[in-house]
Amino acid sequence: MVTSSKSAIRLLATDIDGTLLNPQFQISERDLSALRRAHASGIEIVLVTGRRHTFALPIARQLGFDLWLISSNGAVTRSLSGETFHRDLMPAETCRRLCAAMQEFRGNTVLTFDKETKGALVLEHMDELGASIRRWLEKNVQYIDFVIPIERALVTDPIQSMFCGSIARMNQALEALNNSGMQGMVTILRTEYPQRDLLMIDVLDAGCSKGHALERWAAHRGYRREQVMAVGDNHNDVEMLEFAGHPVIMGNACEELRARGWRVTGGNDACGLAEAIEIMLGETVVPAG
Numbered sequence: 257m258v259t260s261s262k263s264a265i266r267l268l269a270t271d272i273d274g275t276l277l278n279p280q281f282q283i284s285e286r287d288l289s290a291l292r293r294a295h296a297s298g299i300e301i302v303l304v305t306g307r308r309h310t311f312a313l314p315i316a317r318q319l320g321f322d323l324w325l326i327s328s329n330g331a332v333t334r335s336l337s338g339e340t341f342h343r344d345l346m347p348a349e350t351c352r353r354l355c356a357a358m359q360e361f362r363g364n365t366v367l368t369f370d371k372e373t374k375g376a377l378v379l380e381h382m383d384e385l386g387a388s389i390r391r392w393l394e395k396n397v398q399y400i401d402f403v404i405p406i407e408r409a410l411v412t413d414p415i416q417s418m419f420c421g422s423i424a425r426m427n428q429a430l431e432a433l434n435n436s437g438m439q440g441m442v443t444i445l446r447t448e449y450p451q452r453d454l455l456m457i458d459v460l461d462a463g464c465s466k467g468h469a470l471e472r473w474a475a476h477r478g479y480r481r482e483q484v485m486a487v488g489d490n491h492n493d494v495e496m497l498e499f500a501g502h503p504v505i506m507g508n509a510c511e512e513l514r515a516r517g518w519r520v521t522g523g524n525d526a527c528g529l530a531e532a533i534e535i536m537l538g539e540t541v542v543p544a545g
Contacts, residue, residue, distance in 0.1 A: 265502060265536055266483040268294055269326075269470050270529060272305040272315055273447075274489040275506055278524050283318055290530035290537075295321050297537060302326060302473060304466045306447055306458060306492055308415075309334050310372055311396065329445050329458050329492055330469035331415045332370060342472060343370060344464040345413040350441055352407050354417055354459060357436035361419050361429045365406060366393075368415040375401040378409040388454045389420045419457040423448065426455035433457070445492040448510060458492065467495025474499075487532055489513065489524070504532045 270276050270291075278284050295301050301323050305312050309327040316325055316336055324341065326333050333341040351367070358365065363384030369376050376399035382390055393400060403409045419429045426446075433444055443465055445458045466488075474484050486493070486500035489509040497503035497518060505513045507523030514520070521535075522528030 264483060265299060265485045267300045267302065267474055267477065267479045267485070268533070268536070269302050269304045269484065269486040269496060269500065271466075271488040271490070271493050271496075272303055272307060272312060274449075274508060274524055275487055275529055276303070276315065276524075278527075283315070284527050284530070286527040286530040288319065290527075290533040291319055292321065294533050294537060295319075295323075299536075300477065300479075302470070304330075304470060304486070304488075304493075304496055306445075306456070308368060308376070310376070310399075324473070326466060326469045326473065328368065328415045329460060330464050330466045330495075331460055333469055333473060341476070342469070343415075344461050344469075345370065345415055346417070346442070346459075346461045348410040348413050350438075350461070351410055351414050351417055354436070354438060354442065355405075355407055357438065358419065358429065358432060360432065361425075362406065364419045364421045364425065364429065366418045366420065367406060367409055368418065369409075369412065370415050372399070374399060375409065377401070378403050378406060380404045380406050384421060386421055386452075386454055388449070388452045389456075415460070417459045419459070421455065422453050423450065423455045426457055429457055433459070447490050447492045465495040466493060467497075467499040470496050471499050485532075485536060487521070487529055502536075 303316055304326040306329045307327055309332050312325050312327050322336055324335050331344045367378040377396055378401050441462055443460045443462055447456045482501035484500045485502035486496045487504045488497055489506040491512055503518045504521050505518050506528045521532040
């Protein structure tokens with residue numbers, strides 16, 4: 257049995273891609289074992305991801321215990337069994353205005369809706385998307401609908417709009433967003449993978465982020481900030497790490513995070529998540545009996 261007597265942490269929030277998953281997009285045995293020991297010691301685990309809830313479920317189920325997921329960069333908080341705690345959708349009219357302002361990047365646009373049928377992901381075509389995103393879309397093919405113009409899909413409020421493509425192209429999109437006049441109406445988050453020349457820009461409802469969702473969940477569960485540890489690696493993890501009383505960044509973290517002075521653990525190629533958990537637990541083993 258492992259005890260957390262040396263740890264005041266009650267809630268552990270971990271990102272998935274680049275953090276929980278290794279470079280082969282798998283959960284290493286050491287990371288899995290560490291998470292299970294933390295859970296057994298009474299620490300609540302919550303996965304906080306930019307993935308859609310359904311796309312994160314196969315990862316969450318590998319952990320082998322019940323937990324909640326904060327998905328779509330904070331827009332949806334839902335249990336493994338499908339119970340919804342909170343949703344923060346973008347008003348359809350706001351999304352229409354966004355699509356009009358980003359007309360030049362229509363071929364890089366993907367809308368996400370909170371449903372598990374065809375039309376959960378909507379785009380006009382795949383011609384301008386990079387190979388990495390096309391592979392992701394191919395894994396989600398049963399959820400994709402092609403709608404021209406894309407605004408015709410906005411019969412309900414979407415979770416978010418995503419712009420994705422090469423880093424150079426998406427930096428142009430970021431500039432366009434900054435000049436769109438939509439400040440205060442939306443939250444703009446980015447996730448960057450230089451080795452894949454991939455930049456994803458998630459545009460969500462104003463005030464929606466991993467950090468806001470984690471703060472809401474911690475308050476619901478009665479945890480103070482100093483009882484929360486968060487582990488992440490990318491730009492979209494900043495708000496989550498800022499909220500947590502114990503922020504930890506991966507050894508493979510982007511430069512923006514590394515410049516914050518937060519504690520650095522090993523990379524996702526070296527079980528950095530497990531290393532952070534082992535330090536948190538103190539790894540005091542109490543012999544059975």
